[in-house]
Amino acid sequence: GNSVTQMEGPVTLSEEAFLTINCTYTATGYPSLFWYVQYPGEGLQLLLKATKADDKGSNKGFEATYRKETTSFHLEKGSVQVSDSAVYFCALSRGGSNYKLTFGKGTLLTVNP
Amino acid sequence: EAQVTQNPRYLITVTGKKLTVTCSQNMNHEYMSWYRQDPGLGLRQIYYSMNVEVTDKGDVPEGYKVSRKEKRNFPLILESPSPNQTSLYFCASSLGSGREDTQYFGPGTRLTVL
Numbered sequence: 001g002n003s004v005t006q007m008e009g010p011v012t013l014s015e016e017a018f019l020t021i022n023c024t025y026t027a028t029g030y031p032s033l034f035w036y037v038q039y040p041g042e043g044l045q046l047l048l049k050a051t052k053a054d055d056k057g058s059n060k061g062f063e064a065t066y067r068k069e070t071t072s073f074h075l076e077k078g079s080v081q082v083s084d085s086a087v088y089f090c091a092l093s094r095g096g097s098n099y100k101l102t103f104g105k106g107t108l109l110t111v112n113p
Numbered sequence: 114e115a116q117v118t119q120n121p122r123y124l125i126t127v128t129g130k131k132l133t134v135t136c137s138q139n140m141n142h143e144y145m146s147w148y149r150q151d152p153g154l155g156l157r158q159i160y161y162s163m164n165v166e167v168t169d170k171g172d173v174p175e176g177y178k179v180s181r182k183e184k185r186n187f188p189l190i191l192e193s194p195s196p197n198q199t200s201l202y203f204c205a206s207s208l209g210s211g212r213e214d215t216q217y218f219g220p221g222t223r224l225t226v227l
Binding site: 004032036042043044045046049051052089091093097098099100101102103104105106 | 117144145146148153154155156157158161163171172203205207209210211212213214215216217218219220221
């Protein structure tokens with residue numbers, strides 16, 4: 001079956017620290033992979049995506065590389081800001097259909113000034 | 114402004130009282146979905162729709178109904194709500210089903226069933 005396992009939170013960092021949130025997946029076929037972000041009191045926003053192996057998605061200083069050999073899609077940012085405080089969700093598309101998403105449980109990130 | 118809207122944003126109800134949460138998108142998207150978000154479980158897909166009058170079950174469809182009579186609307190119906198349906202619900206839509214398509218999420222509806 002399809003599943004996403006992401007790093008347990010919460011994660012607390014100081015401003016300008018390096019961020020890694022681990023995400024591994026199990027899937028049949030060749031899914032697309034996503035990171036969504038949820039700011040307090042808001043819905044989910046797409047942060048970045050990758051549609052095939054070795055693709056790197058990037059946005060707002062965040063990056064993640066689709067690693068088929070390790071079935072991973074770790075989220076990284078070199079220098080976090082207070083405004084990055086949010087819940088981050090890793091997700092995959094089931095059967096290659098981007099309207100059928102399986103999500104991880106989410107990782108709460110808090111960045112302190 | 115391109116958006117997905119949901120109503121109501123907050124709802125407190127009692128067990129067994131039928132309710133409907135509406136979802137509407139103004140982007141002419143073909144695909145629409147409903148998810149529920151629970152602490153420690155992330156988001157789980159309830160139902161999705163590929164077009165008008167075409168719907169299918171997601172991972173957790175029990176206790177829910179949907180309909181897609183118009184392209185822009187995709188209401189979620191709880192015929193007889195129970196306390197285990199207390200959750201945060203999100204509607205989402207996407208233009209197509211391909212790898213380059215992206216789901217856009219609504220702001221969420223927080224439902225409490227007493």
